[in-house]
Amino acid sequence: MERAVVIDPSISGISGDMLLAALIDVGADPNILKRLSEAVARVIDGVESVDIGVESVLKRGVRAKAVRIKIVEKHLEKSGADVIQDVEAVADEVGLGGDAKRIALNAIRLLVEAEASVHGVSASEVHLHEVGSADTAVDIVGVAMALESLGLVEAFFYSLPVAVGGGSVKMHHGLYPAPAPVVLELLKRRSALFFGGPVEEELATPTGVAILASLVDSFTKFLPLIRVEGVGYGAGQKDFNTHPNVLRVLVGRGDEFVEGLEAEDIAVLETDVDDVSGELVGYAVEKLFELGAKDVSIQSLYMKKNRPGYTVKVVSDLTTYPTLVKTLISELGTLGVRVFITKRLRVPVRERRVVDVEIGGRRYGVEVKVSTDYRGSVVVAKPEYESVRSIAKELGVPLRRVLREVQRAIEKLFGA
CATH class of the missing domain: 3.30.70.1380 (Transcriptional regulatory protein pf0864 domain like)
Known part of the structure; x- marks a missing residue:
């Protein structure tokens, strides 16, 4: 059974530090935070000091982990390219493996592209304000490090609907109704399920939603079929009278998977x-x-x-x-x-290829539909009917004969 992770932002939304805290609560090595803080201080321009800590808290009766991030940095307006470079530099400094590094870079690129789309400029031209802070790199690289620590970088990720809150969000350009424009753009790009409430506060942050959107394979209304091995709770900074301000993460093995599909x-x-x-x-x-x-x-x-x-x-x-x-x-x-x-x-990968076949002393290119699983193994290779039909008509021979010759070529080439 494949490893599965369910991220549940339906309780109180999602932020980068909430997800990082939930992963530490479910078992990620908390020592990654020291390596992370040292790396951010060394490689990001303008950062004078970084202190990242984790503590246990109680949120409306629910025990959770909270990550506290304190960064002293000079205010530098950064472009999208600068922020991507910061994340990549931190990822390299902490020694992220290839798959974990891809998680971090996919998240920051998605965030920058969404910001650029909202402002109507290219990703290289967009200038970032809130997202340009060093804590964006902390959240994104920290989550990638935690997933690598847990051995979950290749897991199948689900997300329940995202609670985005309500009211107004204070931004560099003024007040906007929740969710913020970049959050809405990110949710739209992934066709993610979301809803307003349950409080008039911002619950879904751009960084948190960008990480979610880059990780998740399936957004679902209900919990999937899963054998749970661990549950983690990550706490948000605020306290609400209505509900616990936590993000829940379930880790286990999915019963609905078949390897390679x-x-x-x-x-x-x-x-x-x-x-x-x-x-x-x-x-x-x-x-x-x-x-x-x-x-x-x-x-x-x-x-x-x-x-x-x-x-x-x-x-x-x-x-x-x-x-x-x-x-x-x-x-x-x-x-x-x-x-x-x-x-x-x-079968996840489907493509069309042209197979060279000799029929009646002449060579033809036959279009073939080839389907492969995630391991690259050919599951099905089938000739296109119209391609075979045109050859049979041109040669004036039975369609069955052409199909036999094409099938021999397919079996020789693909073993299918």
């Missing part, structure tokens, strides 16, 4: 109809595909009073399925659609 959340839609013609069903299928259905299938069945009918089954992502439900109702006149939210495992 990719898991994704899908919606399966089903409806039964018995008063529509085949032409109407065919038109509905075409429209469903045009609107983004991943797959559509039709099954014949007998319904009440032995009337012949159809079961229409549609596979969709979680964003598109409401539109497809409305389409089923409007096009087929059905009064109800069954909706099942589930997961499917699929």
